[in-house]
Structures are given as structure tokens and as C-alpha cells.
Amino acid sequence: MTEGLQGPAPDERPHPDGRRTKQGTRIDPEVEAEQDTRTAVVSALVEHEPGVLAKVSGLFSRRQFNIESLTVGPTTVEGNARITLVVEETDDGIDQVKKQVEKLRPVIQVGELDDDAVCAELVVLKVRGDEPDKVHAITQMYEGQTLDAGPRTITVQITGDQQKIDDAVDAFRQFGIIEIARTGQTALARGDTPTTPGEEPGHEKAAEKTRKDDTRTGTYDD
Amino acid sequence: MSDPVSPSFDAETEAEAELEPEPGEDPSATDAEPGRTGAHSVVAALENAGAEAMFGVQGGAIMPVYDALYDSDLRHVMMAHEQAAAHAADAYGIVSGTPGVCLATSGPGATNLVTGIADADMDSDPMVALTGQVPTDFVGNDAFQETDTTGVTAPITKTNYFADHADTVGDTVGEAFAYAAAGRPGPTLVDLPKDVTQDETAVEPGDATVPDTYDPQTEADDEAVAEAARRLERAEKPVVLVGGGVIKGDATEELRAFAREYEIPVATSMPAVGAFPEDDDLSLEMVGMHGTGYANMATTHCDVMLAVGTRFDDRLTGGVDTFAPEAEVLHVDIDPAEISKNVTADVALIGDAATVLDQLDAEMERAPDCREWRSQCWTWKSEYPMDYATPDDEPLKPQFVVEAFDEATGDDTIVTTGVGQHQMWAVQYWTYTEPRTWVSSHGLGTMGYGLPAAIGAKFAADDDQQVVCFEGDGSFLMTMQELSVAVRENLDITVAVLNNEYIGMVRQWQDAFYDGRHSASEYNWCPEFEPLAEAFGAQGFTVSDYDEVADTVEAALAYDGPSVVDVRIDPAENVYPMVPSGGANGKFALSEDQL
Numbered sequence: 001m002t003e004g005l006q007g008p009a010p011d012e013r014p015h016p017d018g019r020r021t022k023q024g025t026r027i028d029p030e031v032e033a034e035q036d037t038r039t040a041v042v043s044a045l046v047e048h049e050p051g052v053l054a055k056v057s058g059l060f061s062r063r064q065f066n067i068e069s070l071t072v073g074p075t076t077v078e079g080n081a082r083i084t085l086v087v088e089e090t091d092d093g094i095d096q097v098k099k100q101v102e103k104l105r106p107v108i109q110v111g112e113l114d115d116d117a118v119c120a121e122l123v124v125l126k127v128r129g130d131e132p133d134k135v136h137a138i139t140q141m142y143e144g145q146t147l148d149a150g151p152r153t154i155t156v157q158i159t160g161d162q163q164k165i166d167d168a169v170d171a172f173r174q175f176g177i178i179e180i181a182r183t184g185q186t187a188l189a190r191g192d193t194p195t196t197p198g199e200e201p202g203h204e205k206a207a208e209k210t211r212k213d214d215t216r217t218g219t220y221d222d
Numbered sequence: 223m224s225d226p227v228s229p230s231f232d233a234e235t236e237a238e239a240e241l242e243p244e245p246g247e248d249p250s251a252t253d254a255e256p257g258r259t260g261a262h263s264v265v266a267a268l269e270n271a272g273a274e275a276m277f278g279v280q281g282g283a284i285m286p287v288y289d290a291l292y293d294s295d296l297r298h299v300m301m302a303h304e305q306a307a308a309h310a311a312d313a314y315g316i317v318s319g320t321p322g323v324c325l326a327t328s329g330p331g332a333t334n335l336v337t338g339i340a341d342a343d344m345d346s347d348p349m350v351a352l353t354g355q356v357p358t359d360f361v362g363n364d365a366f367q368e369t370d371t372t373g374v375t376a377p378i379t380k381t382n383y384f385a386d387h388a389d390t391v392g393d394t395v396g397e398a399f400a401y402a403a404a405g406r407p408g409p410t411l412v413d414l415p416k417d418v419t420q421d422e423t424a425v426e427p428g429d430a431t432v433p434d435t436y437d438p439q440t441e442a443d444d445e446a447v448a449e450a451a452r453r454l455e456r457a458e459k460p461v462v463l464v465g466g467g468v469i470k471g472d473a474t475e476e477l478r479a480f481a482r483e484y485e486i487p488v489a490t491s492m493p494a495v496g497a498f499p500e501d502d503d504l505s506l507e508m509v510g511m512h513g514t515g516y517a518n519m520a521t522t523h524c525d526v527m528l529a530v531g532t533r534f535d536d537r538l539t540g541g542v543d544t545f546a547p548e549a550e551v552l553h554v555d556i557d558p559a560e561i562s563k564n565v566t567a568d569v570a571l572i573g574d575a576a577t578v579l580d581q582l583d584a585e586m587e588r589a590p591d592c593r594e595w596r597s598q599c600w601t602w603k604s605e606y607p608m609d610y611a612t613p614d615d616e617p618l619k620p621q622f623v624v625e626a627f628d629e630a631t632g633d634d635t636i637v638t639t640g641v642g643q644h645q646m647w648a649v650q651y652w653t654y655t656e657p658r659t660w661v662s663s664h665g666l667g668t669m670g671y672g673l674p675a676a677i678g679a680k681f682a683a684d685d686d687q688q689v690v691c692f693e694g695d696g697s698f699l700m701t702m703q704e705l706s707v708a709v710r711e712n713l714d715i716t717v718a719v720l721n722n723e724y725i726g727m728v729r730q731w732q733d734a735f736y737d738g739r740h741s742a743s744e745y746n747w748c749p750e751f752e753p754l755a756e757a758f759g760a761q762g763f764t765v766s767d768y769d770e771v772a773d774t775v776e777a778a779l780a781y782d783g784p785s786v787v788d789v790r791i792d793p794a795e796n797v798y799p800m801v802p803s804g805g806a807n808g809k810f811a812l813s814e815d816q817l
């Protein structure tokens with residue numbers, strides 16, 4: 001008859017002193033262990049097919065990535081669309097975001113934009129119409145446009161980077177904001193730099209893949 | 223409306239097809255061989271792609287595909303339940319390396335596949351699921367047996383497709399097949415609306431190719447390889463951690479040669495069992511929650527870990543804070559997203575396992591100087607032997623039964639399992655020496671996996687390769703209806719039900735962590751498996767004494783057809799060593815009182 005499991009008990013064994021962080025990084029006592037989060041703008045060039053937006057956004061909830069905004073729109077290449085994501089993550093988290101998005105089949109290319117990228121957002125604001133002159137002045141100050149003006153409400157649009165939009169929204173608070181709609185940021189790399197690595201002007205590869213008779217591709221969102 | 227044929231759909235779509243040709247229809251479609259449909263393209267695409275076996279269940283929305291299959295040489299196995307069809311296809315893929323195909327109708331057929339698809343996804347097994355769907359015009363109307371299958375399966379497939387035209391459906395299926403097997407394998411799904419498979423088309427599918435957005439890196443960067451080689455040469459306490467990717471990437475030969483040449487001890491994850499022979503001196507066997515003491519000691523104390531094709535699952539790492547806490551991790555993986563996902567890599571070697579191992583081998587200038595470390599590992603092997611006691615006054619021990627089957631069968635025998643204690647005994651007490659012989663549900667842990675997996679494995683196995691399935695009583699009851707399939711197909715498989723009349727693994731946890739309160743883990747009645755097997759037309763056996771084990775095992779294996787052995791084991795037996803969830807692997811418990 002055999003004895004069954006034997007050997008020194010857990011507290012009789014040697015144990016290493018080292019540790020890893022929750023993220024699995026070996027702790028180097030010399031180096032700060034916890035990483036700070038930062039905001040990153042990630043651009044994904046995708047094949048514009050039904051379900052692509054669901055696939056991208058589903059990834060974010062499934063993997064618990066912190067996403068601030070997501071915008072989507074067609075490019076000049078038929079069959080392609082660009083998705084712009086703003087995420088708030090650690091460096092490792094941002095890396096994971098890029099790699100996981102890249103893995104999705106309809107995704108052609110993913111890139112993170114530099115700090116000097118050109119970013120823009122649009123906000124539509126509906127405020128009370130009691131003080132039309134003042135509303136007009138502030139709209140001008142932010143180079144906005146009045147979309148609708150009535151006796152009770154005035155609706156304006158402002159475009160610009162996130163800071164400008166935040167400032168504008170603050171400025172309009174004095175009138176009482178009734179409703180607001182923001183698009184989230186969309187962005188391109190500055191100058192000659194391609195927005196996603198290897199992206200060519202008018203990227204043609206995917207154009208050939210245009211589907212015949214596809215009645216379901218009228219929108220990005222399915 | 224009555225299933226399975228959903229007559230109204232057939233009527234409506236046919237009528238529509240006659241009245242109103244598809245807008246913009248390819249004029250060449252009029253040259254179609256009369257009656258050649260999208261479904262014929264689906265079947266032709268599978269044939270072109272090299273599909274070998276399919277497992278499925280009929281139903282209204284998938285009937286056109288089945289009708290086209292009627293004229294094909296593709297092997298189709300009619301299963302009793304779609305979940306089993308998916309597991310069978312999954313196991314077929316594991317054993318053969320070629321994606322197994324499963325088929326189901328829309329709605330409940332597709333949702334029944336879901337568990338099996340999720341299982342294949344977690345374990346990166348190559349598989350293709352084809353699901354029927356209501357006709358395109360009905361989609362979105364909550365039509366009879368409509369489920370948003372691509373929506374439901376998006377998070378559990380490598381990718382999925384909604385087929386939108388009879389002319390392109392063949393290429394879509396071909397792509398799905400190629401994509402399932404390429405790079406890091408996984409399940410793909412094509413949802414097939416009934417009009418798409420029923421419409422006529424003259425377009426023959428082309429070769430099965432992966433989408434052009436998919437181009438995995440196969441060779442690791444030279445600098446990374448050099449960096450890894452230097453660190454490995456300098457290592458004093460190196461370990462190779464083998465993941466399932468080594469088997470999937472057919473890198474077993476390279477891995478074995480590498481470990482032996484540089485004399486580095488080898489531990490495996492559960493999906494990698496069989497990648498390195500467990501009877502080799504360098505083998506530490508399996509690491510993790512129910513891994514060996516020596517594998518857990520070695521991986522805890524190593525200074526350099528060459529991890530190949532593993533995703534560092536939490537059942538493998540235990541608490542990540544104490545996982546190989548002092549080791550530099552050199553991580554080889556074909557999927558860049560696995561690098562530093564759970565455990566940060568010090569050197570990332572993105573590429574195909576076999577290619578990167580060859581690159582590393584070419585770069586290595588010397589073996590690490592680790593004689594002392596090897597003897598330390600051997601000391602741990604003798605300090606923490608995998609052993610069990612067999613006292614006379616206690617009932618039959620399951621470990622003994624696993625060993626008896628191992629002794630009575632050849633090295634290439636395929637073992638499949640359900641999920642629970644029996645699964646762990648099957649991995650711990652069988653000595654695996656060949657890849658693709660251990661077939662289990664690792665990442666998802668799906669009870670009921672064993673029997674359908676044995677069916678799928680049998681179709682992929684060589685003619686003389688035996689298939690043994692270890693099941694638990696609870697797990698077996700989840701899919702045992704598939705015995706009807708095994709009997710119908712006269713499959714020579716042997717199922718050993720390690721029957722403890724408990725939902726055993728849960729009972730073990732309740733004893734350890736819930737004050738022994740056996741909530742919903744005790745049966746007050748359990749069916750007898752021997753007569754139950756016979757009712758299906760299989761051969762039944764029952765065994766409860768040590769003396770009878772060898773003869774019963776022999777008789778069950780000798781029976782030409784499916785046999786089921788009801789093995790009455792000690793209900794109190796537990797699985798150890800054990801690392802509690804999130805615990806330190808180096809503090810594995812050898813018995814309940816050490817938890």
C-alpha cells in the first residue's frame with residue numbers, strides 16, 4: 001500500500017521574496033510599481049461591414065477597457081470606415097486596447113495618435129432663448145453657428161478640440177442648457193504622418209472588397 | 223407553427239424568388255446549373271477547404287445545406303444535441319489539427335451550439351460552426367426561430383460572418399474555415415439565411431483563404447531572440463513553461479529538442495499535456511491549481527521562464543502576485559495580444575512556436591549552467607510524489623482506475639474527460655507522452671464535454687488508436703444522450719464513469735470552504751449507468767472492487783463498440799495537491815487541513 005501525498009507542508013517550504021503587481025509585472029523595488037492612466041486617441045481603419053461597430057464596442061465592455069468616446073464615419077475609400085476611440089488607460093492597458101482591436105477581422109489597421117494630432121469634436125447645445133444677444137455673442141466667441149433660434153430656445157453648434165468644447169459648454173451654462181449632444185472626438189495625424197501605420201492616401205486594398213448587392217450595409221451601425 | 227421545416231418560410235421565400243429576382247443579380251447566375259444553390263457552394267467550399275467531418279442536427283433554416291450534403295462525400299454525423307455537435311467538432315479539431323465543422327439550425331439550434339463554441343474559443347481550438355438563419359427579409363422581425371446569432375457569438379468566436387448572397391456564401395465559408403485554423407486557431411461561425419442557401423447561383427467558390435487583414439507574424443524579431451537567448455544562457459534556474467500553443471502550432475518536436483539540448487526542466491499548462499513526455503526526467507508535468515508539487519515549486523522559484531504558447535490562465539498562475547515572482551519571462555506567442563496580458567513579458571517573442579524555437583536554438587551559444595537547479599527539481603520530484611493511499615477499509619480509489627486504464631492501453635490512446643474531480647485524476651494519474659492525446663475542456667470547464675469529445679476524437683483518430691473517456695456521474699448526465707450516436711455509428715470508445723454519487727468537485731470545495739454544507743451537491747438518487755448504457759445499446763459494466771478492475775477494464779476495452787463502465791469509487795476522495803483560487807502556487811496544499 002502506498003502512502004498518499006507527502007512532502008513538506010506549505011509553511012515548511014521556502015518561498016521567494018519577490019512579488020508581481022496585480023497586472024503581472026515583476027516589482028522592481030527601485031521603480032514605481034503602479035502605472036498612472038492617461039488619455040489616448042486610437043484610430044482604427046476598418047472594413048465597413050454590418051456588425052463592425054458592435055464588434056469594436058463589444059470588445060470594450062467585455063475587456064473592461066475605459067472608453068471615453070467612440071466615433072465612426074466613412075473614409076474616401078469605398079468600403080472603409082474610420083473609428084476613433086478615446087480611451088483612459090495605463091500604458092499597458094492602451095497597448096492591450098490596440099492589440100485587441102487589431103485582432104478583430106474587419107479591422108485593417110490600428111494606430112495611436114501623437115499629442116500633436118489634430119482632434120475635433122462637435123457639440124450641439126440648446127439653451128433658453130431669453131437673452132438672444134448674449135447667446136449670439138458667446139457663439140461668435142467660440143466661432144460657432146446658430147442652427148435654430150426661436151422665442152423659447154436657441155440651438156447652436158460649436159466645433160473644436162476637447163478643451164474648447166468644454167470651455168464653450170461652461171460658458172453657455174449661464175443661459176441654462178436645456179439639451180446637449182456631443183459627438184466625441186475624431187482625429188487625424190498631423191501633416192504627412194499617416195493616421196494608422198502604413199495607411200496610404202486613398203488606401204485601395206479594401207476597395208476591391210466591396211460587396212455586391214449588399215443591402216445591409218446602409219449604415220455603420222447595425 | 224411547427225418545427226422542423228417551418229413550411230411558411232419555404233413557401234414565402236420560394237414565391238418571392240419567383241416573382242422578383244434579386245436586384246442587381248449577377249447575369250451569369252442565369253447560367254446556373256438548374257438547382258445549383260448557395261447551399262451547394264457552402265458544401266463545395268467545405269470540400270475545397272479540406273473539411274473532413276461534420277457534426278450536426280437538422281432543422282428548418284439549415285435544411286438547404288443538409289440537402290446539398292446529401293450528394294456530398296463529406297462525412298456527416300447526426301448528433302443528438304447541438305452542444306454535443308460543437309464539442310465533437312472541437313475535439314475533432316484538437317486531435318486532427320483540421321477544423322471540425324458543426325451545423326445547426328437557427329434559433330435553438332444555434333443557441334445550443336453556444337456552449338461548445340465558447341469552449342473552443344477559450345481553448346483556441348480550430349472549429350467552424352454553420353448556423354441556419356431565417357430568410358434575410360425576416361431578419362429583425364423576431365421571426366420564428368430567429369436569434370441574433372452573430373450578435374450572440376461575437377464575443378466567443380475568433381470571428382463570425384452573416385452571409386448575404388448566394389454568389390459569395392461559398393467564399394465566406396471557405397474563408398471561415400481557413401481563418402479558424404490560421405495563426406492562433408479558434409472557432410469561426412457563418413450564419414446562413416435560408417434564402418442565401420436556397421437561391422440559385424452559378425458562382426463556384428474559389429480557394430479557401432484567410433482575410434487579407436489577417437497576417438500573423440511568424441518569425442520573432444532578431445533582437446528579441448538574441449536578448450532572450452542571452453537571458454536564458456545566463457539563467458541559473460530556468461524553466462520552460464509549455465502552453466497549448468505548442469501542440470496547436472505543431473511545435474512539439476522543436477520544443478522537446480530544445481528542452482533536451484539545453485537540459486531545462488519543463489512544466490506544462492493543462493492544454494499542453496502531452497507536448498512533453500511526462501516520463502522524461504526533465505518533465506515536471508502540469509503546473510497550477512491541481513498541478514504537481516514539483517511543477518509548482520519549480521515555476522515559483524525559477525529565475526528565467528521561457529513560456530511558449532500559453533495565455534497564463536488564472537488556474538495556471540494562481541495569484542499572479544506570487545506567480546514566478548522572481549522570474550524574467552520570455553514569452554513566445556503568435557498572438558501579440560497575449561503578450562503582457564496577464565503576466566508582463568520581459569522579452570516578447572511574437573511568432574510561430576516552432577519557428578521561434580528554431581530561431582532561439584540557432585542563437586543560443588551555450589546551455590545555461592543549471593546542474594544544481596536540475597537536481598533541486600529532482601529533489602522536489604521525490605519530495606512531493608504524485609501518490610495516493612489505498613487503505614483496505616476504504617472503497618475503490620479513482621486514481622487506481624485511471625492507472626489501470628493507462629496500463630491497459632497504448633501510448634497513443636486518446637483520453638477525453640468531463641469536468642470535475644475525475645478530470646483532474648485523469649490528468650494527474652495517466653502518463654501522457656504524445657501530443658493531441660489529451661482532450662479536455664480547460665478554459666471554459668464545461669461539464670458534459672467528455673462523451674461528445676470522445677465521439678469527435680474517434681472520427682479524427684487513426685484506425686487503431688483507442689479512445690477512453692473519463693466522466694463524472696454529474697458531468698456524464700449532461701450529455702449522455704450522445705451514447706445513441708456512438709451506438710448508431712458503432713464507435714469503439716470506452717467511457718469510465720468515476721461515480722462518486724456526488725457533484726464531487728463542488729462537494730470538495732464545500733468541505734474545504736463552506737463548512738461541509740453540501741448544498742445541491744449530494745444526490746439522494748442516481749441512475750445506474752450499466753443498465754442505462756444497455757438501454758442505449760452500448761455495453762455496460764459495473765466495478766467496485768480492486769480485484770475486478772483489471773478484468774473489467776480489459777473487457778470494456780475489448781468490446782467492439784461503445785462501452786460504459788460504472789466505476790463505484792470512494793465518494794470521499796478528494797483532488798490534491800490544490801492551490802486555492804488566487805493562492806500562491808508554491809503554497810499548494812497536500813490535504814484539506816493545509817488549505
Ligand SMILES: Cc1ncc(C[n+]2csc(CCOP(=O)(O)OP(=O)(O)O)c2C)c(N)n1
Nearest residue numbers: 642643644667669694695696697725726727
Ligand atoms: C456546465 C457546467 N455546470 C456547472 C459546472 C460547475 N462544476 C464544476 S465541477 C462540478 C461537479 C462535477 O461533478 P461530477 O460530474 O459528478 O464529477 P466529479 O467532480 O464528482 O468527478 C460542477 C457542478 C461546470 N463546470 N460546468
